[in-house]
Amino acid sequence: MTAYIIRRILMLFPVLFGMSVLVFSIIYLIPGNPAQIMLGQRATPEAIAEVEKQLGLDQPFYIQYFDYVGNLLTGDLGTSIKTKGAVAAELFPHLLATVELTIVAMTIAIFIGVNAGIISAWLHNTIADYAVMVFALVGVSMPVFWLGLMEQYIFAVELSWLPSTSRTNALTDVNPITHLYLIDTLIQGEYAQFKDVLRHIILPSVALATIPMAIIARITRSSMLDVMKSDYIRTARAKGVKGFIVVYKHSLRNAVIPVMTVIGLQAGLLLGGAILTETIFGWPGLGRYIYDAIQARDYPVIQSGILVVATIFVFINLIVDLLYAVVDPRIKYN
Amino acid sequence: MLKEYELQVKGLRTSFFTDDGEVPAVDDVDFYVREGEILGIVGESGCGKSVTSLSVMGLIPKPPGKIVGGEILFKGEDLVHASEKRMRKLRGNDIAMIFQEPMTSLNPLFTIGDQLVEALLTHKKVNKKQARQKAVEKMKLVGLPRAEELLDDYPHQLSGGMRQRVMIAMALMCDPKVLIADEPTTALDVTIQKQILKLMRELNKKLNMAIIMITHDLGVVAEVCDRVTVMYSGKVVEESDVKTIFKNPQHPYTKGLLASIPDIRDKVDTLYSIPGNVPKPGSIKRGCRFAPRCQFAFDRCFEEDPELYEVSEPNHLARCFLLDEEGEQQ
Numbered sequence A: 001m002t003a004y005i006i007r008r009i010l011m012l013f014p015v016l017f018g019m020s021v022l023v024f025s026i027i028y029l030i031p032g033n034p035a036q037i038m039l040g041q042r043a044t045p046e047a048i049a050e051v052e053k054q055l056g057l058d059q060p061f062y063i064q065y066f067d068y069v070g071n072l073l074t075g076d077l078g079t080s081i082k083t084k085g086a087v088a089a090e091l092f093p094h095l096l097a098t099v100e101l102t103i104v105a106m107t108i109a110i111f112i113g114v115n116a117g118i119i120s121a122w123l124h125n126t127i128a129d130y131a132v133m134v135f136a137l138v139g140v141s142m143p144v145f146w147l148g149l150m151e152q153y154i155f156a157v158e159l160s161w162l163p164s165t166s167r168t169n170a171l172t173d174v175n176p177i178t179h180l181y182l183i184d185t186l187i188q189g190e191y192a193q194f195k196d197v198l199r200h201i202i203l204p205s206v207a208l209a210t211i212p213m214a215i216i217a218r219i220t221r222s223s224m225l226d227v228m229k230s231d232y233i234r235t236a237r238a239k240g241v242k243g244f245i246v247v248y249k250h251s252l253r254n255a256v257i258p259v260m261t262v263i264g265l266q267a268g269l270l271l272g273g274a275i276l277t278e279t280i281f282g283w284p285g286l287g288r289y290i291y292d293a294i295q296a297r298d299y300p301v302i303q304s305g306i307l308v309v310a311t312i313f314v315f316i317n318l319i320v321d322l323l324y325a326v327v328d329p330r331i332k333y334n
Numbered sequence B: 001m002l003k004e005y006e007l008q009v010k011g012l013r014t015s016f017f018t019d020d021g022e023v024p025a026v027d028d029v030d031f032y033v034r035e036g037e038i039l040g041i042v043g044e045s046g047c048g049k050s051v052t053s054l055s056v057m058g059l060i061p062k063p064p065g066k067i068v069g070g071e072i073l074f075k076g077e078d079l080v081h082a083s084e085k086r087m088r089k090l091r092g093n094d095i096a097m098i099f100q101e102p103m104t105s106l107n108p109l110f111t112i113g114d115q116l117v118e119a120l121l122t123h124k125k126v127n128k129k130q131a132r133q134k135a136v137e138k139m140k141l142v143g144l145p146r147a148e149e150l151l152d153d154y155p156h157q158l159s160g161g162m163r164q165r166v167m168i169a170m171a172l173m174c175d176p177k178v179l180i181a182d183e184p185t186t187a188l189d190v191t192i193q194k195q196i197l198k199l200m201r202e203l204n205k206k207l208n209m210a211i212i213m214i215t216h217d218l219g220v221v222a223e224v225c226d227r228v229t230v231m232y233s234g235k236v237v238e239e240s241d242v243k244t245i246f247k248n249p250q251h252p253y254t255k256g257l258l259a260s261i262p263d264i265r266d267k268v269d270t271l272y273s274i275p276g277n278v279p280k281p282g283s284i285k286r287g288c289r290f291a292p293r294c295q296f297a298f299d300r301c302f303e304e305d306p307e308l309y310e311v312s313e314p315n316h317l318a319r320c321f322l323l324d325e326e327g328e329q330q
Ligand SMILES: Nc1ncnc2c1ncn2[C@@H]1O[C@H](COP(=O)(O)OP(=O)(O)OP(=O)(O)O)[C@@H](O)[C@H]1O
Pocket: B016, B018, B023, B025, B043, B044, B045, B046, B047, B048, B049, B050, B051, B052, B061, B064, B065, B100, B216, B280, B281
């Protein structure tokens, strides 16, 4: 097991190296002078020279790259052109806002998706199975922004049950510790705030959960159907084991491996690409942050944002791979 | 003293309802097995041996499968109409089964120990420690070395022969009254086959357990069984005690099977084999199922279905018109 983990972690280095080179090169892929583009047509030569120096563009390529990586390793993600602030400090709260939203959305998606898939497989070719499959089909085909708008219309405008935008009620600011507001409010004993934060996260997380939920339900179903035909499931039944245990213990554990792959992929997508949902729900997340930076041609922010998203992807992959080994004893040995 | 019937199967019919219509995989099968007895069920591949045993266990995949007729009596209790809950109580506890495929019949993600104790924890009031002790005891019984260590191994760490022994140990965990062994040795090499057969015989003597030994190999029958039922295309074609079948086979199919047993004393290299193939169940609608391959077939064989006729010896039956004393022959 340890050898497997070490091997898997060593494999990260070339990936991270490649990513850093790619992200670093973004600035050179822009046609024309980056400093000029950032500052606009009417910038003075002095201002351009200033920005070039700030970006290190006057240095040779490899020195620039080593400086860049050196900075990254000390946690310096560069300086925003627009706000002149450190990108790391600005990005962090946005990142955690997105992480919180993703965790809640994926929890919903996994819980409902996996169980729907199991029930669908268990009651194969019954009404329940067809119902789940229809919902899953609708789920994957529904545009998320449309679903978000409908949610807001129904639950915020018509019924006034839930707030439609932002993370909290503006009057009661959360004192950030981890920047995961659900946790921050809880550890500070602010239960009224906790409830408020929870109410705010429901609509966006449900909207975000739909597609992953539908995909997870489908994969779980087909994987379970395969497993339930296998000889060892017949063996378990021949022992007189209850149907529920056959399904949730013997079958699910075997069926879960392809499901984990999909969960990792979907979580990665939500962390990096929920721009539309974050915009609709006024969620101050990473997607919004990068999107705004693109609008403003704030290249250091764009670079670091992409790097952070890509790194998260890589680490989610690592976690999924390590979980494989936890679930399947055969993986450790080959 | 007449021994008690542990399991009686009467007129069992199990069909699969597929897109091409009904496939009568088991079509009117009778057999019984008594306490302490080993019954052999023999027949070529596809004749319905596994479907018969899965029917007894209540494990026919449905859909598409269904028991469409007949009775399965365990100590007189009807199992065909028993509730799933009742069947669950019996499975693994009173009736246990060893499957044909040792490589795939164990769950790859659970340890041998977990899988062994499961039946015991399901059916008996024992704690984990007692269950593990019992597992070690059964593993030793089936001749598995270093039983304690094996408990924490996973199936992929074991050879095919060891896995099949684990399957046997697993089936024995609750000391079942009836053990159905579906070709327990087919997937294994000859030496291990010999060991496992010897083991089955010993277990039968030691535990006085009724065993149904399913095989396509009459050599296995000769080695371990007391009585034998020969199946062909979903039907029983001959039934008798083992001595009789080897001395005085009546059904042409049984004779063919006997002729095709490899004999070490035989100097001839080429083995006899019955010409033709087992017909797909349901493909022969009328007449004796064996007629297309039978060298004795005559007109009547293609017109009517033969019944099981009694042969002169006691408890010897065969499904062939050649034994019909009243009817015309040739
Ligand atoms: N799931 C199924 N769907 C349709 N037909 C089936 C199914 N399972 C079995 N059958 C039919 O039942 C017949 C008997 O199969 P069975 O597995 O009992 O044969 P067998 O005697 O055990 O053969 P083998 O020696 O190869 O194990 C087969 O010919 C097949 O056509």
